[in-house]
Amino acid sequence: MVSAELSPYARGSEVGDVVAGLSKALRQLGHRVTLALPRHPGFEAGGLLMARRLTPLSLGGSDLTVLDGQLSSGVELALFDDPPLYDRPSVYGEREGYEDNLARFAVLCRGAAALAQQRAEQGKPFEVAHAFDAPAAALPALLKAQGGAALPTLLSVVDSERAGRFESGAHAAFPGLRGHIGDSLSLLELGLGAAQLVVAGSEDAARDLGSQRLSGTLAANLVGERAPTVVASGLDYAVFNPATDTALPARYDAEDASNKGRCKSAVLSELSLELELDRPLVFAAAGSGVEAQLLIAALPALLKNDIAVIVSVPSSAHAEVDRLTGDYPSDLVRLKDTGEAARRRALAAADFAICLDAGALTPASVQAAQRYGTVPIALGQGAAVDALVDCDADLSTGTGFVFDSAEASSLVGAATRAFSAYGSPGHARLRRRVMRLDVSWERVARRYAQLYRKAAG
DSSP: OBOSOBTTTBOSSHHHHHHHHHHHHHHHTTOOOEEEEEOOHHHHHTTOOOEEOSSOEEOSSSEEEEEEEEOTTSOEEEEEEOHHHHOSSSSSOSTTOOTTHHHHHHHHHHHHHHHHHHHHHTTOOOSOEEEEHHHHTTHHHHHHHTOSSOOOEEEEESOTTOOOEESSOHHHHOGGGTTTSOSSEEHHHHHHHHOSEEEESSHHHHHHHTSHHHHGGGGGGSSGGGSOEEOOOOBOTTTSOTTTOTTSSSOOOSSOOTTHHHHHHHHHHHTTOOOOTTSOEEEEEOSSHHHHHHHHHHHHHHTTSSOEEEEEOOGGGHHHHHHHHHHSTTTEEEOOOOSHHHHHHHHHHOSEEEEOOOOTTSTTSHHHHHHTTOEEEEESSTHHHHHOOBOOTTSSSOSBEEEOSSSHHHHHHHHHHHHHHTTSHHHHHHHHHHHTSOOBHHHHHHHHHHHHHHHTO
8 A cells, every 4th residue: 555644643634534443444354554644744753663674665767765663453554664754744744735746656566566567576576556546546557667567556536636736847857758648747646647556535536537627538437347446434443432432531332322421511611601401512524714604604593403513624814713612612622632532532422413524524524423323414515425314204214414506505404404303212222323334444345355356467
């Protein structure tokens, strides 16, 4: 598995969470997994012990130092050590990214291809190569160019907005592909054209991959057997588990959720909200400034209902939320502790979760809300499309409340439907149904194992 990031050591996006969760789950299923990544400073800062190989990898005219290690899950690490390229404060750089990102991604892909070739020459070949997103997307093309029995490849696209487009420099970055590419290229297009199988993280991402905006001339080819396979993300049950989560005041599960009330009481007291257990408690989380503005625009209308709301927003929106809390001191509070444990406590206490955070694996995600018996209210885009079925009027079917446009009135409409159902017999059944959903990484890992076998023919 080849990626530019791995949570929690080097996280630049949701991709780091996916790589961490999937690799661990595959290892637990008995597969041997090696992760190839750049050596970011976060690995040493996280306390990982690494061993430097005496013999570097040859990249044709230059050498690449490799550090070997292992995660606690048993997943093996091969880190490519190139301090001028990777000793940076962030994975990709701010806004438009580092100016030399093409070179940084190229060394990652060329290093992974050289590692695969070395293992084959040693008689211990990998069975399949799995690249993640644009930074690793050149790997399938490089493995094809090596000739011989090409290693089967998958390309997973989680973040379809980062296409890896570069106007020049491709020939210098990938000298082995000079006859196959122009000096300007899209790394994502390169991978889409070379990988045996393409996997999208959501239905929305799959549609994006089939558009000319993202895939250019390849869009017409991503149909039929070449159409992306959609595989959603999962959750690590060792972390997201209300029956064992030590961050919670009391533990509970789908069959006996009575202690969820104790969690609610404790959090209401901690955050100085009115101790009224019979009114809905809502945890509302936004992951970006745009999402925060949608939430802030909806809050005055939402608070006309008899509810209490805990809000988690980026720092850019703190001042606006704090002004609103002055108007609703007993009903609205901003969660100032941004740690994951605090967010899980809020989620376990809440009856409903307004899920605007696009990160599919955060403690504010649709899957996490479902795991903690907190009924999601979410925009029907991205991962939420695959994770939710909109509830019907009597709550006999559905797993959440979906609104279909990023407008305050649409959010308020879905939330009002949810609040009106609170306290009914159907609400308790809905909560149990939501908690019994399988949102684990094991389910996802088994699906990927099937795709690996398919790619290997």
